[in-house]
Amino acid sequence: MQNIKLASAAGMMLAAASAAQAEPLIYGFQAEQFEYRDGDNGENVFVWDFDFVVGTDELKFVWRSEAEIVEGSGDFEGLENQLRLQFPISTFFDGVVGVQASTPDGLPDRYNAVLGLKGLAPGFLEVDADFYLSDHSFFRFEAEYEGLITNRLILIPSIEVTVPLEDDLAYDQASGGATIEVGLRLSYDLIDRSFSPYVGVNYEESFGGTADLIRASGEENGVGSIVFGARLMF
Template identity: 75%
Template sequence: MNRMRNAALAGAMAMAWALPTQAEQLIYGFQAEQLEYRQGDGEDSFVWDFDALIGTDEQKLVWRSEGERVQGAGGFETLENQLRLQFPVSTFFDAVVGIQASTPDGLPDRYNAVLGLKGLAPQWFEIDADLYLSDNSFFRFEGEYEAMLTNRLILTPNLELTVPLQDDLAYDQAAGGATIEAGLRLSYDLIDRAVSPYIGVNYERSYGGTADLIRAAGDENGTFSVVFGTKLMF
């Protein structure tokens, strides 16, 4: 929990430094795309993925946090925090520069510079493509689409692709050995878009050399989970 408090403090300090100095309209917000409990084969976990932002239309500072805490394990299987500066480069896309820290329990800490692109592709697909640069570089692509079944009922498929560019044996990552995580969630806008409970499924599997490292470590490659959670936005 100290890591989370330290990350939150760092994010708050950086956000304060990024306040606009001119008479620009200040905007801020919080959005949790995933705040969920996952039930899998013999292993349950709590997962979150949220952004908190402050800034203007021309420049935003974003604190992004993602993590997974396995039930009964007493630690974070994954824990990732980023500070990202976003600024528009076209009508539908923002460029991203920032820093990322990966600090799960039981593994060495990793720190990366981040360069990326975030926005809306044709047909209103939300995408986030980022290059993480360090001695353990990797590329990550995230995409999702919201299909409006009714004014309140929304079906959201999502896909996340992570491709290591260098071997990182401590993290069971081999260069070129991609990991794919795919999900499908059905949400209901209980209070406008502010609170949206959902149910769904999630599947994650690695390929190539990464899959070989996972099997060599005695871990299962290919995990399916049923998820229960809520989206938050304010």
Template identity: 90%
Template sequence: MQSLKIAGVASLLISTFSAAHAEPLIYGFQAEQFEYRSGDNDEGVFVWDFDFVIGTDELKFVWRSEAEILEGSGDFEGLENQLRLQFPISTFFDGVVGVQASTPDGLPDRYNAVLGLKGLAPGFLEVDADFYLSDHSFFRFEAEYEGLITNRLILTPSIEVTVPLEDDLAYDQASGGATIEAGLRLSYDLVDRSFSPYIGINYEKSFGGTADLIRASGEENGVTSIVFGTRLMF
């Protein structure tokens, strides 16, 4: 039943997009992360985080996908896909509405409505702030800054904060128990901005009741990883 509801909302988003007044289409693909993580727990993980965008300046349709694949087993430790409509609400910020599906291996599927903001904060800080609303609601804030060392060498710090608004014991999430993921990546633009290999470090830790649930399940809380990957844009 939840799948049918999500499909219905997705159809509505696409219909709304198609009904937008005719303007020249813009489109593109951007992978902020396409990488391998080698953690201090000796588990390797392949990660992707990409957006595909098509639309106009007034209305964009976005497919966002994030995944974490365990080395060896090939299982999806995390898998999240979103269909989003993005539209300007001010000079530097867009409003976001959409749907999200979380379907990792070995865990129950979760579906959420999405309401949020995406844009450029003072200091050229790229931010996303989204509410994911369902029986297992949560809030997520993401921020990233690209610091140019040279025209091609770029240092990118990033942070992601996820705050469960309700308990979700199957996912080891406790209401108010935040999870913070921070990263620092040094990339080099080999082909303009289209292909930019990078190396960096990533750290993830949970707090409060979420940390208690993680420890109770026998998993490590507070994982540092060395990352190797590339940014892609076209």
């Protein structure tokens, strides 16, 4: 009887190991924004925001990159790269841990640990909520909704809120002085979901001490843009 129990336990372990090995590998590339912004402040920029994902349902490795390149000079006004591990913590949400590097031209490099959540909130709202922790910590919340007008035509409102938790004068960031960016884009799935060109508008404004630092540096606070771009998924 003992031998039978041992054999049964061994069989269960082998089955579990086989199931784990058989778990399919997931990989893909998704660019939420790949666009040109025509700003009302006279500054035009190219913007990208993409994720490259590889892993399984239980653990994903994500490379996230965001950038703003000034037309003409080619300078990176903003450049962030992140390496993230993403794992399920509930039916609709994943936990996130990782590291982030911010390396725009003309500014000191910043490196942060990342702790956050990513998932689907009630109402089919896609959200990211992340703490970036270092000597210059900040919190960022992003939300996006895809409203189907037809099966191919999609209206996409979005919001991003960044709240500095500590002063970072080099980046014109003051503790508690939030920066809010809102957008509205109308996209069309030209090739399934692989290639979806869009047009839209984008607006960014800072508040509190951050707004004061921006004005003191001679830059304009509150910039609206007309955007042209495409969403990509492979």
